[in-house]
Amino acid sequence: MAEAARPAAGPGTVGRLTAAVNGAVFTAALALVLVVWVTASRPFDPPRQAPVPVRLDTATARAAAGLPGYPGSVVVLTYHAVSDDDHAGSTLTRRLFGEHLAALAAAGYRTVRLADVERLIAHQPVRLPPRALLLTFDDGTLTDWTTVDPMLERYHFTAVAFLTTSKMVAAGTPSYYLSNRQLRALRATGRWEFGSHTHALHEQVPVPGDLASPLGNRILLHGRLESPAAWRSRVRGDLAKSQAFFRRVFGRPASAFSYPFGDTGSVGNSPALARELPDLLRAAGFGVAFVGENVPTEHVNAISARSPRWTLDRIGVRATTSVSDLLEMVRGAVPVAPPHDLAALHWMGDLATCSHRPAALAVRSDGYGTCMLSGVNTSQWADYTLRTRLTGVDRHAAAVIAVRDGAGAGHRGRVEVLIGEGSVVVRQQIGDAARVVLARAALPPGGAGRTVRIQVRRDTADVTVDGRRLRATFDRRLHEGGIKFAIAAEGGHRTVVYGAPTLTPQP
Numbered sequence: 001m002a003e004a005a006r007p008a009a010g011p012g013t014v015g016r017l018t019a020a021v022n023g024a025v026f027t028a029a030l031a032l033v034l035v036v037w038v039t040a041s042r043p044f045d046p047p048r049q050a051p052v053p054v055r056l057d058t059a060t061a062r063a064a065a066g067l068p069g070y071p072g073s074v075v076v077l078t079y080h081a082v083s084d085d086d087h088a089g090s091t092l093t094r095r096l097f098g099e100h101l102a103a104l105a106a107a108g109y110r111t112v113r114l115a116d117v118e119r120l121i122a123h124q125p126v127r128l129p130p131r132a133l134l135l136t137f138d139d140g141t142l143t144d145w146t147t148v149d150p151m152l153e154r155y156h157f158t159a160v161a162f163l164t165t166s167k168m169v170a171a172g173t174p175s176y177y178l179s180n181r182q183l184r185a186l187r188a189t190g191r192w193e194f195g196s197h198t199h200a201l202h203e204q205v206p207v208p209g210d211l212a213s214p215l216g217n218r219i220l221l222h223g224r225l226e227s228p229a230a231w232r233s234r235v236r237g238d239l240a241k242s243q244a245f246f247r248r249v250f251g252r253p254a255s256a257f258s259y260p261f262g263d264t265g266s267v268g269n270s271p272a273l274a275r276e277l278p279d280l281l282r283a284a285g286f287g288v289a290f291v292g293e294n295v296p297t298e299h300v301n302a303i304s305a306r307s308p309r310w311t312l313d314r315i316g317v318r319a320t321t322s323v324s325d326l327l328e329m330v331r332g333a334v335p336v337a338p339p340h341d342l343a344a345l346h347w348m349g350d351l352a353t354c355s356h357r358p359a360a361l362a363v364r365s366d367g368y369g370t371c372m373l374s375g376v377n378t379s380q381w382a383d384y385t386l387r388t389r390l391t392g393v394d395r396h397a398a399a400v401i402a403v404r405d406g407a408g409a410g411h412r413g414r415v416e417v418l419i420g421e422g423s424v425v426v427r428q429q430i431g432d433a434a435r436v437v438l439a440r441a442a443l444p445p446g447g448a449g450r451t452v453r454i455q456v457r458r459d460t461a462d463v464t465v466d467g468r469r470l471r472a473t474f475d476r477r478l479h480e481g482g483i484k485f486a487i488a489a490e491g492g493h494r495t496v497v498y499g500a501p502t503l504t505p506q507p
Contacts, residue, residue, distance in 0.1 A: 045172065046142065051151045054098040055321075056106060063327050064107040068129035070335050070380075073302035074117055075109070076134040076314040077326075078258075078293055081141040082148050087320050090293075094147060099323045101155045107327070109133040111158045114193050114256050118287055121309055134303075135159040136314060138197055138258060138293060140168060142175065145182040152191050160193045161186070162258040163288075165245035167201040180249050187250065195256035196286070199242040201235075202260040207269055214275040216265020228273055232280070239284035262293040264311060278310040292316050295329075299410040301379045302333045306480075328375075335380040342386075342483065344502040347371040350489060357497070360395040363487045364495040370486040378408035378482030383457045383506040386483065389499040391449040395421045397494035400486035403456050404474075409481040415474050416491075417454055417463050418488070421446065424465045425470040438472035439463075449499070457506055 056064070080090035082097045092100070110129040117134060119126040135152075137144055140163035152159055163178070178186075186192040204211040206220045215235065218226050226234070243253045266272025277286035281289055292300065292314030300313045308315070315329050339345060343361050347354040352369025355362045363371050381404075390399050398420040405414040414433070418425040426439040443450075443465055453464040457477075461472045483503065487496045 010391070028407040046146050049094065049147050050092045051154045052098045054095065054102045056099065056102055060103060060327075061098075061106050063324065064103045065174070067107040067109075067131070067327060067331055067334060068334050069108065070302065070337070071128060071130050072120075073335055074112055074120065074128065074132040074134050075302045075330055075333050076117075076136060076290065076292075076312065077330075078290075078314040078316045079135070079137050079148075080139055082151075083143050084148075086143075087319075091319055092317070092321075093319075094151075096103055096319075096321075096323075098151055100314045100317070100321075100326055101151055101157060102321050103327060104133060104330075105157075107131060107330075111135055112161060113158065114195070114288075117303055117312070118255065120303065121288065121307055122306055122311075123305055130482055133157075136162060136195075136258065136290065138162045139164055139202065140178045140183075140197070142178055142182075144192075145178055145186060145355060148190060149186060149191060150434060153189070158191045158193070159197055160195040160256065162195045162256070163242075163245075164197045164200070164202040164260075167202075168245070168249075183187070183249055187448075190414045192254075194246065194250065195258060195290075196239070196246070196254045197240040197258050198260055199236050199238045199245065200339070206430045212268060213259075213261050213263040213265075215260055216263050216270075216277065217268040218270045218273065228270070231270070231273060232276070235277070235280055236284070239280065239286075243285055254449045255287045257281055257286045257289040258293075258314075259289065259291055260293075262291045262314075262316070275420070281310065282500060288312060290314050290500045294318065295321060295325075299377075299408070299503065300329070300333045301377065301410050304335065304336060304380065332375055335377045338378075338381045338384055338503050338505045340502055340504065342388075342503055345373060345376075345500075347485070348374045354485075358445065359500045361485055361498045361501060362495055363485055363498070364493055365487050366493045367490070367491050368486065368488050370400075370484050372405075372484050373408060373482060376408050376482065377442070378405070379480055380408060380481045381482050381505075385453065385455040385504045385506060387451075387453050387500065387504075389449050389451050390419060390446075390496060391499065392496040393419060393421060393446060393450060396489060396491045397496055398488045399452075399496045399498070400488055401454060401498075402450070402484035402486065403454055403461065404478045404481040405484050406481045407484075409447070411477060411479075411481065413478050414481065415461050415478055416457065417452075417461070419443075419450065419452065419465055424460055424463060424468070424470065426463055426470065428472075428474045428478065430475055430477060438474060441468055441470045443468055 082092050102268045109131045112132045167177040169175040171179045178476045205214045207217050216229050246254045289310045290312045294316040350370045350507040354371035400413040401417045413430040427435045427437045429435045455462040459476045
């Protein structure tokens with residue numbers, strides 16, 4: 001018997017099925033929206049990361065332990081972000097940063113506060129450890145909170161964060177930079193201080209023919225170069241906004257400033273105008289300012305009582321800065337006390353052969369050759385007396401002694417004493433300018449050798465050769481620096497011997 005035909009679904013049944021499907025879809029969509037909304041509206045609060053375990057190898061630990069200390073000076077380092085996920089050139093990995101801190105701790109470095117630096121350069125009483133360190137972090141990135149602070153805690157270090165204040169965000173806001181809540185939490189640890197990196201001038205903007213920092217340069221506005229008055233107004237306004245941020249978040253203005261890109265405007269498009277920056281900073285309430293963001297290509301000094309208040313040196317650290325690189329830069333920044341026995345030092349030849357004899361240094365060349373100190377910071381060699389006895393000076397070879405030489409002190413220049421067979425000349429050189437003769441005197445026949453005494457104090461050099469004395473006044477820019485021994489020879493290889501060379505600092 002044939003099966004009876006089923007009745008067709010009526011319009012009501014189809015409608016109910018459609019409504020059910022639509023309801024399920026709507027419910028799923030609503031659930032997804034709720035999940036997304038809850039996730040998106042959840043306050044941004046990334047977790048803090050535990051320090052990466054670090055163990056220095058024997059060679060690194062030995063190199064760290066050998067770093068010199070110099071009471072009365074502070075080494076300053078500049079970092080930016082620390083992250084394993086950010087591959088910017090200024091960002092260190094967590095492990096490398098941990099190795100840096102471990103090496104500095106092994107070297108005996110102890111961190112100091114901004115107030116210590118401010119008292120030091122103000123010539124006020126301050127107690128500093130023999131190896132004093134100021135750690136600074138530019139920009140105010142989130143990793144100061146998530147990564148850097150736990151590592152500072154492990155090594156009992158403190159730090160200064162220089163904030164680009166316009167980039168700081170409200171609590172819970174996703175950002176590459178710190179939030180106001182995180183800033184207050186960092187301050188509450190007692191490990192952090194804060195300074196300004198401008199409000200909104202940490203960027204490269206158009207200037208005539210280039211891009212440059214807007215702090216120390218006049219910029220293009222609607223295709224036209226801004227006026228000096230507009231530059232002053234713009235800079236004053238930015239500094240005021242930055243200080244307003246510090247008053248609002250911390251209850252007081254910042255005392256320290258760091259130049260974006262380390263650029264003071266000295267080589268910008270208006271260097272004369274940029275020289276007004278210290279006055280503008282002072283008027284805005286700042287007391288000190290730091291330069292140096294990148295790995296230094298020139299000499300960097302640890303901060304001392306003689307450091308310039310508005311251009312305090314820092315050693316910039318990058319992603320490629322190994323621990324050995326860091327230790328070498330720190331060593332080069334620490335001033336070395338003037339030694340007494342100069343012959344005992346390691347002299348390197350530049351177009352000359354430098355050889356040690358008992359209590360003597362021999363300089364050999366067929367032209368103008370120099371023996372110099374390598375890696376010795378002479379920034380604290382100011383007033384001293386050099387004594388030596390010369391042999392080998394004749395009509396084919398003259399001795400040249402440079403004092404206040406800036407190669408190890410951060411300036412380009414020197415005072416030279418040229419001692420020939422029948423005369424002595426005192427001359428100076430600043431940068432690439434020609435040498436300038438300051439004084440000259442005839443000498444009696446020298447016989448087997450000549451006794452030399454050179455005393456430098458303030459801006460004068462008193463030179464005595466075999467009892468013949470002359471005085472020269474030199475440029476005050478040559479205010480400090482070390483020693484070089486040289487020979488000016490002709491007619492084949494010649495040798496001048498500096499016997500028993502000694503250095504005696506003058507009070």
